[in-house]
Amino acid sequence: METKEERQGLNFYFFFCQRIDKEQEKNRRTIEKSMGDKVRLFPIPCSGRIEPIHILRALEKGADKVYVLTCREGLCRYREGNLRAKKRVSYAQKLMEEIGLEKERVELINLKKENGMTIDTLVEDLVGKKTNIGSSPLNKPLL
Amino acid sequence: MITAERKPFEEIKEMVKPYSKLLVVGCGTCVAECAAGGEKEVALLASALRMEARMENRVVEIDEMTLDRQCVYEFIDQLTETVDNYDAILSLGCGAGVQAVSDVFPDMTVLPALNTTFLGETKAPGVWMENCRGCGDCKLHIFGAICPVARCAKGLFNGPCGGSKDKRCEVHPDTPCAWHMIIERLEKKGRLEQLNNIYPPVDWSTGQGKGPRKIEREDQMI
């Protein structure tokens, strides 16, 4: 189990459907300002636009944990967007496992009613949550 | 279109291990259509290889480039300026592409990242079917535009074998029996009698019977 300190050292990347928060533009800036470098936020018009390469690039650039946040299943404005996102995430996980990277480093979250629906609170909650994965092997110094 | 699939990562990893400067080269034509070797797949494989090397504490330089076509000299020539910066090229072209690149740069090591599979049709998003064997003597007009060479597991010319059941092939239960389809289609068109003739042994020399094939067209040559 990681300590709070370790958790605080982790880098998070968030890809999120911008429809989950009408005020995402403003709220995103707020959280980026308060959390600084440890979070990177990428609004996408629909979670269905996520590609496995986005996830791989995020990991390559130093993400310890990548979240893909989508609307609830069945509630995608473009009908299948979040279902596609699910398939893309699992394909990315397959590629990650091939190179020996834990698939838990990427996680898709279908938001539920009880989740806060502003991006800043969502990020805050998820960053504060235990992840159990620790720092990415890609962020360890070269021997 | 020519279809292909990426080789298992383990195999690619072993192949590229001796090289520290690698150029991953895609092809924007057939293998891009079947999502095996286009720009996206180049990006994914290159990223995966970089991360894998990083985790194993190896310092490598892996760059990416995708040609419109990897089997035509004019496009391959785009590599000429940069090719000397690398120890090897990892090609995501079909077998013809890999060989074409290697022919243009005979001193360069060109490695295949894909297994080239067949001539196919995109049946639905994410589904590709082998429909043609390139036998060199098309007979589709006789068989209701369904090829018994490519689509019957036994390549039969005179009707279905005894294993066809519920319209399925005995070899792959999820493959439709080609002969069942041929018969149904011709029956619908009232042309079943077309199959009454005994189709004689095929002349396979138009296929691979005379070794590798070559097409030469005087009118196309410069």
Added chain:
Amino acid sequence: MKRESNLKKVLSAGHFAVTAECGPPKGADEGPIKKKGGMLKGYVDSVNVTDNQTGVVRLSSLAACVILKEEGIDPVLQMVTRDRNRIALQSDILGASALGIRNILCLSGDHQSFGNQKGAKGVFDIDSIQLIHTVKTMRDEGKIIGGEALTAPPQLFIGAAENPFADPFSYRVLRLGKKIRAGAEFIQTQCIYDIPRFKEWIGMVRDEGMDQKVYILGGITPLKSAKMAEYMNGHVAGITIPEGIIDRMKKVPPKDQREEGIKIAIETIEALKEMKGIHGVHIMAIEWEEIVPQIVEKANLYPRPSL
């Protein structure tokens, strides 16, 4: 030396023919073939030798046929197009005839992916109908594929297989017609368990007058157990066993299931004997050859005619 096919003699004399099947061993020993031959001798008119059936490597059909012939049995050489191209097939046809084999059964063969050499390249240079026609042209015109003349033609009684239970059902009879036109003189069918469907098929065959042009031998495989029935129904390509038969096997305690299987086989033979257009039976007792004499006797088909 110019011995004639016993099977042909029996059929052309109008007798109800009986043939059986012998699977060669998975080894270089002639013992099992001689043993199976010895069990069958006198009870059947001819013995088919399978050609690497289900794509499993076994002693060659041609060699086993020669061994059976030396034991005084009239062998039927099964030949599949899966493993050999037209050069090898025609060569073996000539060789078989020279060795005194007088019957051939032309098949396309089970796909190699079912066997123990799954990586093998399936040849299928020609198909079974083309093979039938090739044998006929070699025999009757003394010519090989392409028209070149033979110094001496092979002497072979030509057979083919037919599966009345495969799909598309309506096409099966047309395909039989094609086999007859290609040169098939006798037909051995897939094993019969569904008598109503078989009756429907033979009715269609008779309607086309095909039973006048070819000898048809109905296939019989005695069931050893309810398990075997269920397995064959689900897993063996081209075989259908009706629920009624499977249930009948299941109702009998396991120790008596063999007896029940024999009973079903004999009942089927009796039904076939009554069917117009059926000229005999082909008993395929898979690895149970020793049961054939009992079935032949109980079906009142013993003794066999000596011609």
